[in-house]
Amino acid sequence: MTTIDTPHDIGHGGHHDEGSYLTPPPGGVFATIIHWATTVDHKKLGVMYLGAVLTMFLIGGLAALAVRTELWAPTRILADGTATGQLFHSAKSVAAGYQIYNRVFTLHGAVMVFLVIVPGVPATLGNFLIPIMVGAKDVAFPRLNLLSWYIYCTGAIFAILALLQGGVDTGWTFYTPYSSSHANNAYGAVVLMTTAAFILGFSSILTGLNFIVTVHKLRCPGMGWFDMPLFIWGMYATSIIQVLATPVIGITLLLLIFERVFHVGIFDPAMGGDPVLFQHFFWFYSHPVVYVMILPGMAIVSELIAVHSRKPIFGYRAIAFASLGIAAVAFLVWGHHMFASMGELAASIFSALTFLVAIPTAVKVFNWIATLYKGSIAWNTPMMYALAFLFLFSIGGLTGLPLATLATDMHLHDSYFVVAHFHYVMMGGTIIAFIGGLHHWWPKITGKMYNEWGGLLGCALVFIGFNVTFFTQFFLGTQGMPRRYASYVDEFQTLHQISTVGAFILASGMLVHVITFLTSLISGPKAPPNPWGGLTLEWYTESPPIEHNFHHEPIVKHGPYDYEDVYPPHCDPADFPLPEPLAAGARAH
Amino acid sequence: MNMPSLSILTLGQAADPLTRAVFREHGASALARDTDSLMMWIFGFDVIWFVFLMALMLFWVVKYRRRPGVPAQRSPHHNTPLELAWTILPSVFLGYMFYRGFESYIAKLIAPTDSEVINVVGQKWEWTFTYPNGASPPEKAAIGGNEAAPILYIPVGRPIQFRMTSNDVLHSFWIPDFRFKFDVMPNRYTSYWIQAEEPGDHWIFCAEYCGDKHSEMAGLIRAVTPEEYAAKVSSWQVSGTPAERGFIMVNSKGGCFACHTITGSPGIGPTWKNAWGNEVKLADGSTIPADNPEAWDNYIRESILNPNAKIHAGFPSPSPMSSFAGTFTEEQIGWIVEYIKSLSDKAPAQPDAAPKQ
Numbered sequence: 041m042t043t044i045d046t047p048h049d050i051g052h053g054g055h056h057d058e059g060s061y062l063t064p065p066p067g068g069v070f071a072t073i074i075h076w077a078t079t080v081d082h083k084k085l086g087v088m089y090l091g092a093v094l095t096m097f098l099i100g101g102l103a104a105l106a107v108r109t110e111l112w113a114p115t116r117i118l119a120d121g122t123a124t125g126q127l128f129h130s131a132k133s134v135a136a137g138y139q140i141y142n143r144v145f146t147l148h149g150a151v152m153v154f155l156v157i158v159p160g161v162p163a164t165l166g167n168f169l170i171p172i173m174v175g176a177k178d179v180a181f182p183r184l185n186l187l188s189w190y191i192y193c194t195g196a197i198f199a200i201l202a203l204l205q206g207g208v209d210t211g212w213t214f215y216t217p218y219s220s221s222h223a224n225n226a227y228g229a230v231v232l233m234t235t236a237a238f239i240l241g242f243s244s245i246l247t248g249l250n251f252i253v254t255v256h257k258l259r260c261p262g263m264g265w266f267d268m269p270l271f272i273w274g275m276y277a278t279s280i281i282q283v284l285a286t287p288v289i290g291i292t293l294l295l296l297i298f299e300r301v302f303h304v305g306i307f308d309p310a311m312g313g314d315p316v317l318f319q320h321f322f323w324f325y326s327h328p329v330v331y332v333m334i335l336p337g338m339a340i341v342s343e344l345i346a347v348h349s350r351k352p353i354f355g356y357r358a359i360a361f362a363s364l365g366i367a368a369v370a371f372l373v374w375g376h377h378m379f380a381s382m383g384e385l386a387a388s389i390f391s392a393l394t395f396l397v398a399i400p401t402a403v404k405v406f407n408w409i410a411t412l413y414k415g416s417i418a419w420n421t422p423m424m425y426a427l428a429f430l431f432l433f434s435i436g437g438l439t440g441l442p443l444a445t446l447a448t449d450m451h452l453h454d455s456y457f458v459v460a461h462f463h464y465v466m467m468g469g470t471i472i473a474f475i476g477g478l479h480h481w482w483p484k485i486t487g488k489m490y491n492e493w494g495g496l497l498g499c500a501l502v503f504i505g506f507n508v509t510f511f512t513q514f515f516l517g518t519q520g521m522p523r524r525y526a527s528y529v530d531e532f533q534t535l536h537q538i539s540t541v542g543a544f545i546l547a548s549g550m551l552v553h554v555i556t557f558l559t560s561l562i563s564g565p566k567a568p569p570n571p572w573g574g575l576t577l578e579w580y581t582e583s584p585p586i587e588h589n590f591h592h593e594p595i596v597k598h599g600p601y602d603y604e605d606v607y608p609p610h611c612d613p614a615d616f617p618l619p620e621p622l623a624a625g626a627r628a629h
Numbered sequence: 630m631n632m633p634s635l636s637i638l639t640l641g642q643a644a645d646p647l648t649r650a651v652f653r654e655h656g657a658s659a660l661a662r663d664t665d666s667l668m669m670w671i672f673g674f675d676v677i678w679f680v681f682l683m684a685l686m687l688f689w690v691v692k693y694r695r696r697p698g699v700p701a702q703r704s705p706h707h708n709t710p711l712e713l714a715w716t717i718l719p720s721v722f723l724g725y726m727f728y729r730g731f732e733s734y735i736a737k738l739i740a741p742t743d744s745e746v747i748n749v750v751g752q753k754w755e756w757t758f759t760y761p762n763g764a765s766p767p768e769k770a771a772i773g774g775n776e777a778a779p780i781l782y783i784p785v786g787r788p789i790q791f792r793m794t795s796n797d798v799l800h801s802f803w804i805p806d807f808r809f810k811f812d813v814m815p816n817r818y819t820s821y822w823i824q825a826e827e828p829g830d831h832w833i834f835c836a837e838y839c840g841d842k843h844s845e846m847a848g849l850i851r852a853v854t855p856e857e858y859a860a861k862v863s864s865w866q867v868s869g870t871p872a873e874r875g876f877i878m879v880n881s882k883g884g885c886f887a888c889h890t891i892t893g894s895p896g897i898g899p900t901w902k903n904a905w906g907n908e909v910k911l912a913d914g915s916t917i918p919a920d921n922p923e924a925w926d927n928y929i930r931e932s933i934l935n936p937n938a939k940i941h942a943g944f945p946s947p948s949p950m951s952s953f954a955g956t957f958t959e960e961q962i963g964w965i966v967e968y969i970k971s972l973s974d975k976a977p978a979q980p981d982a983a984p985k986q
Contacts (some may be wrong), residue, residue, distance in 0.1 A: 186781065
């Protein structure tokens with residue numbers, strides 16, 4: 041049962057003999073650099089984004105380790121005026137040491153949000169996979185895609201400039217009037233940082249636009265909307281939010297720059313503005329963006345669970361519609377970031393709406409777990425990451441409930457409970473899914489297999505380290521530890537120390553992954569076209585894919601998850617046996 | 630026969646291990662304990678769902694692990710009644726959570742009309758309080774790294790409403806033991822109320838990031854008997870020489886010692902010791918001349934009302950200090966000038982020295 045129209049077996053390309061996209065052009069290193077720097081190939085752009093995003097992840101991660109190290113012990117001022125317990129010493133004063141801490145946690149937050157998690161999955165795996173998964177040669181607007189990449193680079197350069205100017209101490213949320221009138225703004229670092237976020241927004245918008253048109257217009261023959269892999273559904277919902285919400289943050293940050301530079305009173309009451317207005321503007325973007333961060337993670341997990349348990353996703357349509365439902369409700373709940381600064385009526389309405397978003401999210405988790413039933417579940421790194429996602433994301437989702445509930449949120453708001461909650465969602469959700477997806481598609485992207493034991497060891501360390509780091513922070517929060525504190529009362533030290541130990545276990549897991557991937561690149565065995573027995577279109581082409589993805593335009597004749605009825609391409613049928621065929625007259629469900 | 634009831638009584642007073650792990654202590658008021666019980670109910674709901682889902686997941690992951698040559702079995706791809714059930718059932722619980730949260734939130738936010746109103750002002754990086762009689766609490770406690778966190782005395786058994794505003798950026802007035810906070814903003818009053826049941830101390834933390842010493846912006850609520858409270862507050866009514874009153878202003882109302890010292894070594898701002906009447910170089914190159922009392926009095930007044938007007942050379946520009954216009958009346962600024970003058974070797978001899986910090 042063939043599913044796509046391939047007159048020639050791969051490897052015997054005949055007159056369509058075409059090299060892998062990684063084949064360097066003739067003319068040496070310089071020609072290769074020019075070739076990559078001017079490429080409009082979605083795969084090369086995806087790989088370049090991957091390099092950039094992982095570099096930024098390293099910077100943000102090192103900042104996180106610095107934060108955890110500083111919090112090992114509270115700062116105490118000795119009789120001679122010096123301080124103990126400060127990693128970030130400053131000869132000037134204890135307060136100057138705190139100021140360095142404030143810049144480091146801002147760096148961590150801003151880099152992780154604007155340069156890693158928001159662009160992370162769409163720009164890397166999305167860019168690489170969306171055209172292949174819909175059976176196209178490239179995205180709808182390949183040159184626009186190249187432009188997005190250079191806009192991202194420009195934004196990243198502005199962020200690094202802000203860093204080199206001494207950094208920003210506003211927190212990644214840039215709350216006014218602190219950011220507009222009070223924050224330490226040596227050499228315009230605040231303006232540089234907000235400009236960076238403003239520029240990065242354009243990269244998001246253009247990428248989102250590109251993906252929406254690609255999904256609408258470039259699906260290959262035979263692929264209706266409900267024949268699309270759920271990865272595409274998730275990316276599609278993500279792109280809609282990016283296009284609709286990102287302009288708002290652009291305008292808001294521009295207004296902030298205007299206030300800072302030209303002293304136009306918009307947010308600072310000293311100039312006649314209103315600081316809460318900034319919070320409304322900021323969260324009107326930044327709450328939907330939470331779903332820009334998590335929907336791609338959900339999109340990856342849908343693929344991982346289906347492929348590695350060899351089961352059709354349970355309730356495919358429910359998951360697809362839940363993605364769109366989350367995208368829609370995402371625009372109505374921004375106020376729950378402001379329960380402590382808004383009136384009772386608004387807070388009550390936003391609290392009720394926030395509970396609404398819990399429903400489609402819960403439905404997705406139920407569907408993923410139900411998919412495992414009667415499956416053939418592989419115990420490999422991608423699957424373990426998918427399970428880790430279900431574990432961590434469930435905790436993240438369930439701990440959102442006391443934050444949506446007004447009375448309990450008024451205690452937990454801006455405490456370590458919130459810090460733990462959003463790390464369980466953002467890192468335990470998105471980043472964990474991203475690493476799982478990276479393992480899953482690594483053979484396709486690089487053409488090399490990775491060492492399975494290395495992947496599993498890294499996964500175990502990351503999972504344990506993550507829980508040790510962040511589960512303790514729930515208790516810090518309920519006991520009264522506010523977030524963004526450079527020091528604390530003695531009662532909180534034990535929990536802080538446990539959390540810091542966890543952060544280093546987590547980092548060691550990441551190091552294992554880096555080593556595994558580098559070893560794979562240098563000496564990994566060549567990857568077959570379809571190592572996991574997948575049925576989506578990327579597994580029909582070679583590993584790594586050829587320059588134009590497919591020798592012929594594919595024609596889809598089965599669903600993306602018909603593991604019960606279709607032998608996967610390029611695989612030994614004995615490796616992926618099918619269940620008994622249905623009796624004549626019986627209908628598939 | 631009395632033993633069981635006795636032990637229950639003891640349990641009711643000391644925090645049980647679970648409460649200790651989650652909250653350190655029981656909530657300090659009936660409303661705070663109501664929040665605790667709601668929170669524990671939600672956590673219980675969370676734990677039940679989480680354990681159920683994870684047990685199911687792990688059971689299936691083990692039971693249906695891949696074996697060579699064994700295919701996955703067929704099973705339904707969806708099941709509408711099941712999917713409707715797991716959409717509607719959680720919604721009912723979430724509806725209950727919303728209602729309980731809303732009810733308790735309104736109760737903690739809206740103060741009874743007979744509350745005693747205490748003014749709370751947040752400024753980088755100090756809380757200051759003013760009682761209805763105009764007095765401000767002068768006593769200090771060490772909380773974390775802050776050696777001089779203000780102690781706010783309140784009476785037990787009476788509703789206390791905080792009327793809060795900020796002199797500069799956003800702050801947030803969090804009293805963890807009462808399970809409530811609200812943001813403190815520079816362009817409006819915000820408010821909530823508490824009622825202590827027993828004498829005791831409770832931390833106050835700033836929960837909205839406000840800059841360098843955000844983590845030291847702490848305070849202490851000390852609940853005492855109404856008699857002790859009345860005695861304390863009336864004893865702090867402002868009296869004494871102008872310089873003594875000036876000290877009360879800068880210590881209790883202005884929180885000036887967060888940045889200024891009277892030791893001679895500068896803090897975040899210039900020291901006040903031997904400042905008045907001596908020459909000061911300004912950032913723009915001009916000077917405040919020595920032995921010119923009028924220039925010095927004006928310099929102090931202007932710096933209180935508009936800290937950026939004249940920057941002391943060697944200190945940050947723009948100044949991290951916020952304007953105290955509206956915090957101090959002109960009369961009170963006059964007292965502060967007298968106090969700073971009394972710290973200087975150039976000051977005319979005083980019959981009785983002002984109190985030192």
